[in-house]
């Protein structure tokens with residue numbers, strides 16, 4: 248019997264190798280590769296972002312499950328929306344999400360993304376993330392500890408290897424619905440402008 | 453110092469809050485000359501903050517300029533009242549560079565127009581078309597209800613106050629029932645004893 | 651016959667490149683006191699990227715970058731003999747010498763610069779600029795050491811250089827080896843000379859705009875290139891290898907040294923690393939060159 252983190256590792260991985268329903272073995276293999284290698288975009292909104300560094304560094308070490316950080320949206324598979332998103336952040340999230348290449352997944356952390364959390368009466372944050380972007384997995388808590396983030400990742404991996412996580416497909420199919428909701432809160436110009444103003448005023452830096 | 457200010461700037465409203473924190477209220481026309489005056493004569497040369505308080509009942513804004521000495525030992529607050537509607541204030545950004553961003557903040561949150569500030573665009577909001585959010589006539593809850601959708605609660609999601617009252621009532625009823633039962637039992641006992649005694 | 655040879659060389663380099671990369675991640679994880687990913691993780695990553703869709707398009711020039719890099723890596727591999735004895739696994743090494751290999755070593759970065767420049771991503775351009783700046787400094791000590799070795803053994807043929815060492819070059823000319831080793835660490839993209847793809851500052855640098863299959867190509871390229879460079883170092887300084895086990899042992903020891911060195915040090919800034927490379931290793935190499943010519 249293994250003890251310590253080896254045992255933990257087996258328990259975590261044991262979940263992943265459960266029975267899956269696939270059309271054929273190629274399908275199975277593809278999903279296996281996808282579930283075992285997850286690049287997470289290093290992007291944080293809200294307070295939940297502070298729990299991500301411990302998740303990815305030595306103490307909780309998400310890399311043993313094949314989860315590691317990616318620096319740019321082009322390389323990332325998963326974007327974590329880690330807390331409240333104000334309108335301004337939502338614009339950036341939407342652009343970043345649309346820059347990622349398929350298949351892509353979205354993980355939402357914290358009660359703020361689920362129902363507004365403690366910002367339920369704030370004029371400047373959205374209350375339900377899934378109205379604006381398709382969510383694969385919610386992790387509840389305010390804020391979720393790294394353990395629950397890892398648990399959420401493993402649930403996501405299970406969904407991916409089962410072929411159930413297909414939110415990007417949903418986004419493409421129901422694009423009008425999402426776009427309508429986005430425009431309802433953000434106005435007609437959903438994408439943020441590329442110019443950064445605060446250090447450009449008065450003739451530059 | 454205060455006598456000088458009182459005489460020169462026609463104000464009686466000088467408050468010494470601490471030995472290093474003073475507050476003076478003056479008319480709007482005299483604010484900028486007062487800022488120049490304390491800066492030149494008493495070394496209050498740094499602008500710390502510009503704040504705004506919304507007195508909706510009296511229909512004015514209270515604008516406060518906070519100035520600090522160069523050795524950072526003492527702070528001087530200069531307050532002035534301006535009207536709430538179509539507020540126009542002279543910008544301080546020519547004298548203090550840092551005033552630019554503070555004025556941007558106030559302009560965005562209260563809708564105050566700072567005349568002379570070249571860079572008066574939104575600071576932290578983006579494309580905001582409604583009432584400036586820190587004015588008190590802006591009802592946050594109403595805005596949220598009108599513009600955003602809430603997640604519907606679960607079936608067992610009830611108002612905690614109501615629920616607590618209900619639970620308390622149930623508990624009370626139970627207690628009373630228990631008491632009643634006890635009393636009845638005792639009464640019966642007494643009755644039985646009485647019968648035995650007979 | 652030679653075709654079979656080439657295919658086998660490619661397969662060996664691919665397998666061992668990814669194996670080394672997996673080990674690299676695992677060993678660094680152990681240095682940082684964590685469990686680390688499984689050995690096959692890098693391979694899984696690259697396959698996953700092959701399965702992703704491409705969402706970017708910047709014209710054909712953009713896609714040429716990774717392809718030039720890949721062909722540069724593969725050509726480098728083919729011109730470096732794996733063993734110094736026997737007939738097999740020599741690749742094309744009899745048709746080209748060390749000069750050609752030195753030229754091919756920089757082909758990849760230049761090709762990449764072409765592609766990234768077209769992409770127009772500011773971070774990519776920044777990474778490429780850093781890379782090219784560093785490259786000049788990187789080549790200095792390496793070229794001095796390699797040219798010294800070439801003139802000392804009187805040949806530009808890698809096989810000859812490898813066979814003629816009765817005792818290893820690294821032991822006879824330690825200063826040359828140390829000088830070359832510094833640039834080698836930089837060539838492997840290890841700290842403290844890893845300014846090019848720094849994920850914190852330039853968001854993975856040249857690779858920042860590539861996604862999907864082209865990123866997978868870049869990953870495979872770097873795996874193959876790593877192996878080729880390791881074999882080159884072993885051939886030049888560690889006496890080559892006569893058998894498979896010797897080759898793996900020597901390359902792995904060299905690789906282990908490089909990653910251990912890399913995980914010990916933080917990152918230099920670009921000017922710092924150029925400064926350092928132009929001062930310390932170059933001087934070491936020059937002193938080594940003088941001493942070597944003196945003694946012979």
Ligand code: SF4
Pocket residue numbers: 293294295329330331356357358359360364365366388389390391
């Ligand atoms: S859920 Fe809690 S921790 Fe997370 S962003 Fe909201 S308030 Fe912060």
